[in-house]
Amino acid sequence: MHRALPSLLAVIVATIAAQAADQNIGVGAKPVSGAEVIIDGSRAMLDAKWTYWQGPRFASSLPIKWKIVDDPVDKGKTVVMTDDPVAAGGKYGTADIVTKKPYRDFRLHIEFLVMNPRGNSGVYLQNRYEIQIMEGDKTKHGMGAVINETESPYHAFAGLGKWNSYDLVFRAARFKDGQRVEKAMVSMYFNGQKVHQNVQINQVWGGANSGVDGGNNKGQGITDTPQGLKLQCEGHDVRYRNAWIKELEIKDANTDF
Numbered sequence: 001m002h003r004a005l006p007s008l009l010a011v012i013v014a015t016i017a018a019q020a021a022d023q024n025i026g027v028g029a030k031p032v033s034g035a036e037v038i039i040d041g042s043r044a045m046l047d048a049k050w051t052y053w054q055g056p057r058f059a060s061s062l063p064i065k066w067k068i069v070d071d072p073v074d075k076g077k078t079v080v081m082t083d084d085p086v087a088a089g090g091k092y093g094t095a096d097i098v099t100k101k102p103y104r105d106f107r108l109h110i111e112f113l114v115m116n117p118r119g120n121s122g123v124y125l126q127n128r129y130e131i132q133i134m135e136g137d138k139t140k141h142g143m144g145a146v147i148n149e150t151e152s153p154y155h156a157f158a159g160l161g162k163w164n165s166y167d168l169v170f171r172a173a174r175f176k177d178g179q180r181v182e183k184a185m186v187s188m189y190f191n192g193q194k195v196h197q198n199v200q201i202n203q204v205w206g207g208a209n210s211g212v213d214g215g216n217n218k219g220q221g222i223t224d225t226p227q228g229l230k231l232q233c234e235g236h237d238v239r240y241r242n243a244w245i246k247e248l249e250i251k252d253a254n255t256d257f
Contacts, residue, residue, distance in 0.1 A: 025257075026192035027158075027165045029109050031244040038099060038229070039110070039243035041078040043068045050097045053127060053230055057093035057209040059086040064097055066233070071241065072113065073163055079113070079241040082121050088235040090120070093209035098127055099228035104172045105250045108229065110243040111165045114236075119160075121238035122147070124230035125170045127212045128204045128222070129184055133238060135160060144190045148205045153195035163241070164191055169248070169255040175224040184222075187255040197256055 084095035142152035208215025
């Protein structure tokens with residue numbers, strides 16, 4: 001019986017460690033050490049750390065027209081809502097917001113809530129590669145997909161009116177003598193479930209109005225520049241909260257957690 005105690009203790013220690021690790025993944029996850037909070041639900045942080053992406057279709061003007069609204073789930077808190085009149089009717093690229101700070105390799109946590117059926121937005125890594133938010137779409141263009149690169153892990157979606165989380169590690173494309181020699185790569189948890197592991201991203205989809213390099217060689221002309229994290233506005237009520245990012249230096253082509 002006494003010999004079993006060390007094994008039991010090891011299990012308890014391992015369980016506690018796993019629970020501690022899980023606190024940094026999933027809805028409500030707290031920032032990892034060294035991370036920068038980029039959305040806390042306040043107007044002050046929205047204006048301080050974000051601006052509009054002035055792409056070819058840009059049609060809005062500062063200050064950012066997105067709203068600070070009440071959290072529909074956790075009362076007493078506020079969140080950021082994708083709302084700008086110029087994007088009505090799904091006019092993407094007209095009022096997207098992007099962090100003022102550019103990033104290369106990073107760990108990201110972001111939470112989103114879709115209020116209405118077919119609600120549409122998107123999280124753009126380096127303002128190039130979209131992780132889709134699209135209620136009701138289970139295709140390669142759908143919820144949680146590395147857009148047009150993977151299948152949608154729709155099974156992990158919590159549903160309308162509920163908070164969801166993306167946790168991911170991203171490694172930027174690598175270049176030599178001005179030529180891309182390694183593609184961008186991402187791994188991701190969706191609401192605590194691992195749904196993408198070391199996915200290589202081939203190109204920017206959606207054309208020049210979608211993101212940086214979208215108009216270069218039909219989205220395949222990726223350039224060697226860090227870019228900001230972008231959130232898409234398409235005239236839908238999608239809300240964001242609790243977003244934080246940590247810069248990394250990922251030497252090897254491996255983004256697995």
